[in-house]
Amino acid sequence: MYYEDTIAAISTPVGEGAISIVRLSGPEAIQAVGHLFSGKKSLSEVPSHTIHYGKIVDPGTGRAVEEAMVSIMRKPRTFTREDVVEINCHGGLKSVNRVLELVLDQNVRLAEPGEFTKRAFLNGRIDLSQAEAVMDLIRAKTDQAMDVAMGQMEGSLSELVRKLRRQLLDTLAAVEVNIDYPEYDGAEVVTSQMLHDQSVAVGRRIDQILSTARQGKILREGLSTAIIGRPNVGKSSLLNHLIHENKAIVTDIPGTTRDIIEDYVNIHGIPLKLIDTAGIRETDDIVEKIGVERSRTALKKADLVLLLINYHDDLTDGDRALFNLIGKTPAIIVLNKTDLSLTVSMDEVDKLAKGRPVVQTSLLNEEGVSELEESIASLFFEHGIYQNESAYVSNTRHIALLKKAKSAIADAVAATDQGLPVDMAQIDVRRAWDILGEIIGDTVSDSLINELFSKFCLGK
Numbered sequence: 001m002y003y004e005d006t007i008a009a010i011s012t013p014v015g016e017g018a019i020s021i022v023r024l025s026g027p028e029a030i031q032a033v034g035h036l037f038s039g040k041k042s043l044s045e046v047p048s049h050t051i052h053y054g055k056i057v058d059p060g061t062g063r064a065v066e067e068a069m070v071s072i073m074r075k076p077r078t079f080t081r082e083d084v085v086e087i088n089c090h091g092g093l094k095s096v097n098r099v100l101e102l103v104l105d106q107n108v109r110l111a112e113p114g115e116f117t118k119r120a121f122l123n124g125r126i127d128l129s130q131a132e133a134v135m136d137l138i139r140a141k142t143d144q145a146m147d148v149a150m151g152q153m154e155g156s157l158s159e160l161v162r163k164l165r166r167q168l169l170d171t172l173a174a175v176e177v178n179i180d181y182p183e184y185d186g187a188e189v190v191t192s193q194m195l196h197d198q199s200v201a202v203g204r205r206i207d208q209i210l211s212t213a214r215q216g217k218i219l220r221e222g223l224s225t226a227i228i229g230r231p232n233v234g235k236s237s238l239l240n241h242l243i244h245e246n247k248a249i250v251t252d253i254p255g256t257t258r259d260i261i262e263d264y265v266n267i268h269g270i271p272l273k274l275i276d277t278a279g280i281r282e283t284d285d286i287v288e289k290i291g292v293e294r295s296r297t298a299l300k301k302a303d304l305v306l307l308l309i310n311y312h313d314d315l316t317d318g319d320r321a322l323f324n325l326i327g328k329t330p331a332i333i334v335l336n337k338t339d340l341s342l343t344v345s346m347d348e349v350d351k352l353a354k355g356r357p358v359v360q361t362s363l364l365n366e367e368g369v370s371e372l373e374e375s376i377a378s379l380f381f382e383h384g385i386y387q388n389e390s391a392y393v394s395n396t397r398h399i400a401l402l403k404k405a406k407s408a409i410a411d412a413v414a415a416t417d418q419g420l421p422v423d424m425a426q427i428d429v430r431r432a433w434d435i436l437g438e439i440i441g442d443t444v445s446d447s448l449i450n451e452l453f454s455k456f457c458l459g460k
């Protein structure tokens, strides 16, 4: 399927850069740029996948507006599977915009966000989950998030989903054969058993894929890390040290932080979404009260908790309550202010820590922060929050569909368990097959496709 029209957009980020690229795709791409290009050769005659130096000339005035390197890539060996031309401009934002304007005068229209990728998808160059991976790649915050997106772009999730669909289709085919040729009396029972076993196997595999979802989500969105503790223990100081910036206000007045402060940081390749909270204590101050409530909510949603305890103070009931509040969430206990004398009861801290790592810091003297970082990393890797599996699912849409497919499969298993007629389970299996198809875009509606691609950046 090839499009009639030719599209163009600036493919590099907006702003000053050494090079900006205007990219075109479509049947008129080469001709359109040919009209504007003045160089040694005519672009319509040059071989595919070559790059040419010349000037972009305004046909109206005959004046050169930009010096450029122009790449010519003829279909079908291109990203969109259409003719693609890239004009590498060297000037600033103004001149690249001028080049784009001239291009748009040549029977070329401005691309919608994601339209290049959409064409790649619709022309069969990539499937939907790969197209979504392109989007993830643009947004990837860390190397590992990048790996996940790359893996998905290379089709690892697609590969898994295709395998599952093939397995379901084979099962359905076998059922048809058995039903059409019931050569012996037991056909129905045997068929039902086969449907059951195959469904159980597929359901297990979906579970395995889904089990990577948590890791995938963390890599995408960051490990939600709540910094909690009594007022004045140094929570905001810790946030500032970890992000190497004075973002949160630090004072010696207890109750300084009133609202939640968030920032992202990359610790040993793990993306953390740090959340500095209001110190938790009983208070009559209405603003502080709200802040404290928010802290409790942040704590509930956290993937990781950093609980700060004052090294230079006795444990209070407030501290003990916080240990309880953590519950089962992975946590690290941080004893802060070690530059002052030891007052806290280490025995009691150890007892309350229940095996959770305890790290000592003096944020004032910048001591212990790298130990804390190490501790965060080892907790993350040891507890299998991270697994080096190439086929992560991290995309919310994929996860939702996998869950839906799993429930259809569970229905099939239940139907066979209850001894219902084979065609009941058959319908469920067929439904699971359809749902899985939505992940790779084999069975999706046009409106969904438009919505997904509109989330892309312009020029992608």
Ligand SMILES: Nc1nc2c(ncn2[C@@H]2O[C@H](COP(=O)(O)OP(=O)(O)OP(=O)(O)O)[C@@H](O)[C@H]2O)c(=O)[nH]1
Residues within 6 Å of the ligand: 229, 230, 231, 232, 233, 234, 235, 236, 237, 238, 249, 250, 251, 252, 253, 254, 255, 256, 257, 258, 277, 278, 279, 280, 336, 337, 338, 339, 340, 361, 362, 363, 364, 365
């Ligand atoms: N001596 C010493 N003081 C520290 C240390 N870390 C932080 N402080 C001081 O403790 C005070 C409180 O620090 P913050 O980071 O504002 O504490 P907080 O936990 O965010 O406090 P609230 O927002 O009020 O809950 C400030 O005066 C800091 O300079 C430390 O390691 N040693």
Ligand SMILES: [Mg+2]
Residues within 6 Å of the ligand: 235, 236, 237, 248, 249, 250, 256, 257, 277, 278, 279
């Ligand atoms: Mg604070």
